[in-house]
Amino acid sequence: MLQSLFAVLGSIITTLMTGQLGDVPLAAAGLANQMYFILSLAQFGIGSGSSIFTAQYWGKNDKESIYKVMGVCLMLGILIGLVFMSVAVFIPQIFLDIFTSDQEVIGLGIKVLKIVGFSFLLTPITNSYYMVLRSTGNVRLPMVVSSSSVIMNSILGYALIFGKLGAPALGVMGAAYANLIARMLEFALILWMVYYLKTPLAVKPSHMITFDKVFLKKILDRVLPVTMNELLWAVGISAYSAIYAHINTESIAAMNIRASIEDLMFVPFLGVTHACAIIIGNAIGSGSEEKSHSYIRQGVRIIFIMAVGLGSLLVFGRNFIASLYNITDLTALYTRNLLFVLGIFLWLRTVNTFYFIAMLRSGGDTRFAYFADVGSMWLVGVPSALLGAFVFKLPVYYVYALAMLDEGVKFFLFIWRYRSNRWIHNLVHD
Template sequence: MSLTSLFNDKKFLKTLFKLALPIALQNLILSSLNLVDTIIIGGLGEYAIAGVGIANQYFFLLNLVLFGVVSGSSIFTAQYYGDNDIPNIKRVLGISILTSGTAAFVFFIVGFFFNNQIISIFSTDKVVISIGSEYLRIIVFSYVITAITFSYSFTLRSIGQVKIPMLISVIALAINTILNYLLVYGYFGMPKLGTNGSAIATLIARTIEMILMITVVYSQKLIIAAKVREMLDLSIDFVKNFFKITAPVILNESMWSLGVSMYAIVYARMGTEVIASTNISATIERITWVIFMGLGNACAVMIGNKIGEGNEDEAYLLAKRFIVLCPILAILAGLIVFFTSGWTLSVYKVSPTVYNYSHNILMVFSIFLIAKVINYVSVIGIFRSGGDTKFCLALDTGGVWLIGVPLAFLGGLVFKLPIHFVYVLVYLEEVVKLMFCIPRILSKKWINNLTAKD
C-alpha cells in the first residue's frame, strides 16, 4: 500500500472525511469544553480539581461500559446497514438501550448510596473525599440519561448519520460550559455552588441533549425512529447472537476501564499534586485524541458496511489503508503536543510542581502516541467491525492487567518513581500490543460476516 495510491483514492478520502470529520469535531468541542470546565474548576484550587477528577473517574468506568455496549451494537448496525436490513437495526437499538440503561441504573444506585466509599478508594485526603463525594451524589442522576443518548448517537453514527449527533452534542456542551461558569462562581445572580454547581450544570446539559436527540430522530422520521414494539421484537436466537459478539466487547471495556482505574489509584496514592497533574494532562490528551476517535469510528463504519455487503476483499483493503494513514497522523499530532504543551499548560493556575508534572506526562504521551493510535484504530475500527471481539478482549485485557497495571504499581508505589517514568512503564503495554495487532490484520482472521443467513 503506497502513499500515492492512498491519497489518490478520492472516493476513500471523501467517505473518510464525511464520516470522521463530524465525529472528530464533536469530540474536539467536547474535549475543549472539558478543558474550559477544568480551568473553571481549577480556579477553586487543586483540591477541587482532584475531587472532581476522582468523581469523574467513576463515570469513566460507566462510560467505558456504555461504550462497550454501544460499540458492540454498532458492529451489527454497520453490517445490517450494509445489508439494508432496517428491522434488525431497530432491534439492535432496543437491546442497546435496555443493556446500557440497566448498567447505568446500577452505577447510579451504587454511586448515590456509596459515594464517600467510592472516592475513598482513590484518595485518603479528607478534603478531596468531601468535594468528590458531594459532586458524585449529584452527577449520578445523569447516568441513565447519558445511556439513552449514547444508544441513539452511536446507532446514527453506524449508519453514516454523523452530523446530527455532532450538532446536538455541540449545543448540549455549550450549555454545560455556560452553566458551569455561572453556577460555580455565582455570576449574573446565579447561586455560587462551587464544584456542586458544575455537577448540576452537567446534569441539565445531559437532559437537554437526550431530549434533543429523541426529538430530532422521531420528528425527522429517521430510519432508527423505532417504535417500542419494533425495538422489543426480539427472538431468543437474535439476543443470543447479539451477546455472543457484544459480550466480549462489554467485558473488554469493563476490564480495561477497571485497569485504567488501577492507574488512577496509583496516581492518587502518589499525592494530590500528581492527581491534579494527571487530570490536567488527560484533558489535553483528549483534545489530541479527537482526530483518532473520528478515524476509528469512520474505519468501523466503512469496513462494517463492506462486510455487510459481502465485499470482504474491499474491507481488507480499507483496513490496510487505515493502518498506513494512522502513523502519519500520529506523528504529526505527537509533534504538535511535544512543542505546544508548555504554552497550553500556562493557562492553568497551578503550582510549579503540578505544571512540571503535567508537562513531563505530555512529553511521554507524545512519544508513545503512534503505538497507541495504531492499536486503537485496529481494535475499534478494524477487529470489532469484523466481529473479532474475542481477540480484542484478549489483547486489551492482557495488555492492561499483565503489563500496564503491574508496572504502574511497581513504578509508582514500590520504587517511588516520578510520575512521568510511571507513565513510560504504563505505555509499554501499547508497544507489546502493537506486536500482535499488525499480524492479526494481515491474517484476515478478523473478517466475519454477521449478517450472513444460514
Template sequence: MLDKLKLDKRFIKTLLVLAVPIILQSLVTASLNLLDNLMIGSLGENEIAAVGISNQFYMVYYYSIMGITLGAGIFMSQFWGKKDVSSIHKFLGISLVFGMAATIFFAVAAFFVPEKIMSIFTKEFIVISLGRDYLRMVALSYIFTTISLAFAASLRSIGQTKIPMYGSLVGLMFNGILNYIFIFGKFGAPAMGVAGAALGTTVSRCMELSFILFIIYKNKNIVAGSISQLLDFNFALVIKFFKTATPVIFNDVMWIGGITAYFVAYSKLGTNATATMQIANTINNVFNIFGIGIASASAILIGNKIGAGLEEEAKKDALKISVFGVMIGVVIGILFFAVAPLIAMLFKITPETYHNVIIVLRIMAAALPLRFFGIVQIIGVLRGGGDVLYAIITELVAVWCIGVPLSFLGAVYFKFPIVLVYLMVCLEEPFKVIATIPRLRSGKWIKNLIK
C-alpha cells in the same frame, strides 16, 4: 503503500466524511470535560483531584455503556450493509434496555455511596468531601448520557454522524454557560464550586439528549423506531447479541478498570501526582479523539463492506486505514508536543505540578503514533471486522499484564516520581503494535456476523 494511499483520494474522502463529524462530536464532548477542568482548575488542586477521581467512576460507567452500544453497533453496521432497517431497530432496542439496566446500578451507587467510591482513590477528607458533592449531583446525568450514546451508535452505524455532533454542540453551549453560572455564582445563583460543575453537566446532558431525539423523530429518521419496534426482539436475538457484545463490553469495562487502577497507583504518590495525571489525561483525551474518530469511521466502513459481502475490499481498506492512522498520529503528536507548555499554563497549579504536567504531556505526544495505530487496529479493524475476541485479548494483556503491574511497581514499590511511573505505563503501546500487525496481515479478523 504510502504512494497508493496518496493516490486513493476517493477512499480518504469517504473515510473523512465519516470521521470528521465523529471527531468534531467527540471534541465537543471532550471539551465539556476540559471546560469543567479549566473552571474547577481555577479553584485549586484539591478541587482538580476531587473532580478527577469522580470522573474515573464516570469513565467506568461510560465505557460499560459504550461496550453495550458499540456491540449493538457492530450488528447495526452490518445490517445497514443489507439495508435491513427492522433489525437495526431491534438492536437499538437491545442496547437501550440493557444500557439502562447497567446505568441504574451506576447512578444509584454515585448517589448513595459516593464516599466509598472516593475512598478507593484517596484518604484525604477534603478531596472525598468535594467528590461526594460532585457525584451525587451528576448521578442523574448518567441516564441522559446512556440514551444519547445508544442513538448516536445507531446513527453512526448507518453513516449519519452529524446529528450526534450537533447534539454535542448544544450540550457544550449549555454546559459552558451553566458551569460559569453555578461554579462561580453568577447572575444571582449561589457559588456551588464542584457541585455547580456537576449541575451544569447534568442539565447540558439533558439538553443534548432532547435535541437528538427531537431531530430523529421529527424528521422520521431511519433509526426512529416506535417503542414496539424497538422492543420487538426475542431471547434468541439477545443471545446472539451477547455472544458478540460480551467480549466488547468485557473489554471496555476491564480496560477502563485498568485506567482506574492506574489512578489508584498514581494517587499513592499524593494529591500533586493525582492532579498532574488528571490534567494530563484530560488533555491527552482531546488529542486521542483524532485517532478514535478515524478508528470509529473505519469500523463503519469495514462493517458495511463485510455485511455487503465485499470482504477483499474490507481487507484492502484496513491496510490503508492503518497507514493513514499512523500518519495522523505523527502530525497530531508534533502539535501536541509543541503546545504542552501553553496548555499547562491554563491551570492554577503549583510550579512542581506545572513542570510535571509538561513532561507527562510531551511523553503522551511522543507515544501518539503508536497509540493511534493500536486504536485503529482494536476499535476500527478488529471490532469493525467482528474479531472482538482478538481485540479483547490484545487490550487486556496490554493493560493488565503490562501497564497496571508497572504502575504499581513504580508508584508503590519503588516510589518513583509520577513522570517516571507514567513512562513505565507507556510500554503497553509498542506491545499493541507487535500483537496486531500479524493479525492485520492474515485477514483472519474478517468475521461476517449476519450470514
C-alpha cells in the same frame, strides 16, 4: 470528528474553570469523573458491540434487524445506568475511597457524585442512539445534539462556578449542576430529533423489543465480550488512577490535566477511526472483504502521519499548556513531563486504537480484541505501574511511561492478527 472535538473542548473548558479553584477541587472533580468514565466505557462497549451488527445490517439493507439491535442496546444500557446511578447517589464514598485517602478531596467528591449521579441513567440511552445512528450513516444528528449539550454545559458551568450571569457562585458544585442539566437537555433533544426528523430509528418502542431468544443470544455473544473488555479496561484505567493518586495529590491534578489534553489530541484520530469502522463494517456486511483490507491500510497510514505531527506539537508546546492552569509549581512540573511522554507515544496509542476499533470490532473479532487489550493492560501495564510507584518510588511521569509498555505488546498482537486474516467475521450472512 466535530462531535469529538466539541466534547473534548467542553471537558477542557470545565477542567480549566475548575482548575482556577485550586488543586483540591480539581482533584475531587477528576476522581468523581472516574465513575462517569467507567460508565461511558461500559456503554461504549454495549453501543460499539451493537454497532458491529447495525453497520453490517445496514450494508445488507436489513432495517428490521437494526430495530431489534437497538432494543437490545437500550435494555442493556438502562440496566447498567441504574447500577451506576445507585452507587453514585447512595454509596459514593465506597467508590472514592479506592482512589485516595485525602478526606478533603473525598468529601468534595461525594457532593459532586450525588448531583451528577442522576444523569447516569440518561447517558446510556443517549449514547445508544448516537452509536446506532452513526453506524447507519447518520453522523450529523449526534454531532449537533452532542455539541449543543457541550455548549450548554460550558455556559452553565461558567455561570454556576464563578457566579456569573446572575447565578450563585457554587464552585465545583456549580460544575456538577451544570453537567446534570446539560445531560437532561441532551437526552430530551436526541429523542425529539430522532422522531421529528423521521430517522431510521423513529419507530414505536414496542417495535424494538420484538427480538427472540435466538436473536438476543446472537447479539450478546458479540456485545458481552466488548462490554467486558471496556469494563475491565475502565477498571484498569481506574487502577492507574489509584496508583497515581497514591503518589500525591499533585499527581492527581496533573493527570487530570493530561487526560483532558489527551482527549483533545485524540479528536481527529477518533474521527478517522470511527468513520473507517463504519465503512469497514458496511463492506464486510455487503460481502466486499477486499475493500475492508484496503480501508485498513489507508487508515493506518493516515493515523500515523497525523500522530507524528500532533505528537511533535504537544512535545514543544507543553510549557505553554501547563502555564494555563492555576496550579502549584510541582503540579506544573508533573504536567509538563506527562505531556512529553504522551507526545512521544501518541503514534503508538492512536494506531493501536485504530486496529482495535476499526479492524477487530468492525470485523466482529471481539474475543481476540478482548484478550489482547485487557490481557496486555493487566499482565504488562498495571504491574509495571505498580512497580514504578510502590517499589521504585518513581515520579508520576515515569510511572505513566511504564504503563505505556502494554501498548507495545498490543501493537505486535494487532499486526499479527491483521496478517492472519482471521479477524473478518460476516455476522449477518444468512
